[in-house]
Amino acid sequence: MTTIPQSFARALSVPLRPSSPDISCSAPLCPHIPDVRPEAEARGSAQMWVLVIIAGIGVVTLLLLLFAPHIRRYAAGAACRTASRLDGKTVLITGANTGIGKETALDLALRGARVIMACRDTEKGEEAAASIRAECPKAQVEVRELDLADTCSIRAFAQKFLREVHQLHILINNAGVMMCPYTKTVDGFEMHIGVNHLGHFLLTYLLVGLLKRSAPARIVVVSSLAHNFGWIRFHDLHSQGSYNSGLAYCQSKLANVLFARELARRLNGTDVTVNSVHPGTVNSDLTRHSTIMTILFSVFSVFLKTPREGAQTSIYCATAEELHSISGKHFSDCSPAFVAPQGRSSETARKLWDVSCEQLGIEWD
Numbered sequence: 146m147t148t149i150p151q152s153f154a155r156a157l158s159v160p161l162r163p164s165s166p167d168i169s170c171s172a173p174l175c176p177h178i179p180d181v182r183p184e185a186e187a188r189g190s191a192q193m194w195v196l197v198i199i200a201g202i203g204v205v206t207l208l209l210l211l212f213a214p215h216i217r218r219y220a221a222g223a224a225c226r227t228a229s230r231l232d233g234k235t236v237l238i239t240g241a242n243t244g245i246g247k248e249t250a251l252d253l254a255l256r257g258a259r260v261i262m263a264c265r266d267t268e269k270g271e272e273a274a275a276s277i278r279a280e281c282p283k284a285q286v287e288v289r290e291l292d293l294a295d296t297c298s299i300r301a302f303a304q305k306f307l308r309e310v311h312q313l314h315i316l317i318n319n320a321g322v323m324m325c326p327y328t329k330t331v332d333g334f335e336m337h338i339g340v341n342h343l344g345h346f347l348l349t350y351l352l353v354g355l356l357k358r359s360a361p362a363r364i365v366v367v368s369s370l371a372h373n374f375g376w377i378r379f380h381d382l383h384s385q386g387s388y389n390s391g392l393a394y395c396q397s398k399l400a401n402v403l404f405a406r407e408l409a410r411r412l413n414g415t416d417v418t419v420n421s422v423h424p425g426t427v428n429s430d431l432t433r434h435s436t437i438m439t440i441l442f443s444v445f446s447v448f449l450k451t452p453r454e455g456a457q458t459s460i461y462c463a464t465a466e467e468l469h470s471i472s473g474k475h476f477s478d479c480s481p482a483f484v485a486p487q488g489r490s491s492e493t494a495r496k497l498w499d500v501s502c503e504q505l506g507i508e509w510d
């Protein structure tokens with residue numbers, strides 16, 4: 146005979162043994178026979194829950210499969226529609242060996258630009274350049290060594306670059322590190338602020354003269370939505386007092402937004418524009434320092450952008466004709482985007498500028 150768990154039977158108002166007296170009390174029927182009902186009841190309800198969970202997973206999977214094309218189209222975000230050619234133009238992209246940087250390099254090379262891929266690991270850079278050449282045999286891509294975690298490497302890179310490259314029309318400050326354990330750059334800066342902000346600040350300082358001489362020129366600073374959750378801790382910029390990898394990342398991405406705005410103000414009238422972008426949430430190597438985020442990003446990859454989709458806003462800011470005179474703005478999905486109040490503060494932007502110059506030992510007026 147099929148047994149029905151008591152609680153289930155009660156809920157359905159099903160008599161357990163219609164012909165026998167009510168046995169729904171907890172006293173055992175016979176004192177000599179151990180009562181197994183609570184165990185059976187627990188097993189039954191556990192089985193029921195397993196069934197409910199399996200059915201739930203099945204329904205969710207089915208819905209995901211059914212709506213996958215719609216989800217993908219929504220997650221992909223906006224595509225850059227501009228057909229601008231970049232023949233005769235020179236582009237420099239940091240962190241171009243993988244992710245968003247590599248896809249940006251491919252797209253701009255397809256438009257005819259000479260693309261210089263600045264990578265800290267030139268072997269990885271050459272592999273990426275080879276895969277770009279495989280997709281676009283005419284691509285003019287070259288790899289140069291640049292470690293943004295070392296100001297000597299940045300200076301050496303710029304010195305060689307200025308000696309050998311005579312024009313620079315587009316600089317894309319793309320390289321980034323997220324949520325790494327507490328580490329310092331060669332110069333003793335906390336890694337996030339050191340690479341994501343100070344490294345790019347120094348690189349831009351060293352190349353801005355060339356950009357001005359090559360004008361019209363553009364600078365694209367790859368920031369993030371994460372800037373919303375950051376604030377600049379002027380009292381402890383390098384997190385020596387306390388360190389939280391997420392907050393350190395957010396601080397560095399806010400610094401990107403403030404740098405772009407302040408630089409745009411200072412470059413007013415030079416025909417060199419600067420804008421910052423949020424690429425979207427992109428399934429790339431950026432999560433490499435966080436196992437949880439790596440797992441979440443792969444499980445939910447259908448909801449995330451691919452690196453190619455994530456590159457669209459950088460490409461848009463680098464090429465769109467309608468942006469020729471737009472500077473100091475923030476973009477996402479190839480459209481102007483919201484900037485958090487702390488990213489709009491001119492006072493914070495100026496203070497960060499002065500502190501950055503001081504930390505790097507440079508004068509940039």
Ligand SMILES: NC(=O)C1=CN([C@@H]2O[C@H](COP(=O)(O)OP(=O)(O)OC[C@H]3O[C@@H](n4cnc5c(N)ncnc54)[C@H](OP(=O)(O)O)[C@@H]3O)[C@@H](O)[C@H]2O)C=CC1
Pocket residue numbers: 239240241242243244245246263264265266269291292293294319320321322323340367368369370423424425426427428429430431432452
């Ligand atoms: N992925 C996302 O969801 C989002 C990304 N962004 C931003 O987009 C940008 C690109 O990230 P994404 O492509 O996703 O990440 P990836 O990790 O795929 O790429 C990051 C790139 O930066 C390079 N890099 C890291 N440290 C240094 C350094 N010290 N010197 C030179 N290059 C360095 C990496 O080189 P290597 O491979 O050798 O480590 C790599 O080429 C970052 O600025 C990130 O903050 C913003 C919002 C969301």
Ligand SMILES: CC1=C(/C=C/C(C)=C/C=C/C(C)=C/C=O)C(C)(C)CCC1
Pocket residue numbers: 323368369370371425426441442445448
């Ligand atoms: C909440 C949540 C997700 C969204 C994560 C987001 C939105 C991450 C954004 C990261 C950024 C902006 C990083 C770089 O700057 C996932 C992964 C879909 C998994 C399900 C839970």
